[in-house]
Amino acid sequence: MTEPDSVFGRVIGWFKQAAEWSAENLGEPAIASTIREDLGLAPGEEIPENKKGELKTFAAGLDPDQAGFEAADCCHVRAAVFRLLLR
Numbered sequence: 001m002t003e004p005d006s007v008f009g010r011v012i013g014w015f016k017q018a019a020e021w022s023a024e025n026l027g028e029p030a031i032a033s034t035i036r037e038d039l040g041l042a043p044g045e046e047i048p049e050n051k052k053g054e055l056k057t058f059a060a061g062l063d064p065d066q067a068g069f070e071a072a073d074c075c076h077v078r079a080a081v082f083r084l085l086l087r
Helices: 007-025 029-038 049-060 064-071 074-085
Strands: none
Touching: none
């Protein structure tokens, strides 16, 4: 058994908390119905195969690193880098 203060204990604890959060929040009926509405699904309806293909194609074209960089204000990023370099 790992101690809770060890690195492994903290990592395991984080995963347990993430699993509990997912079960509590993603299993929430209001959230599930909102996601279904966003996908254009009726209650209890499965995602059609063509829609799954569209989602996979859309996800494959995403670059989260690039999107995050574009969303960041470059001036703030430059200022932070200069502050770190000038220390």
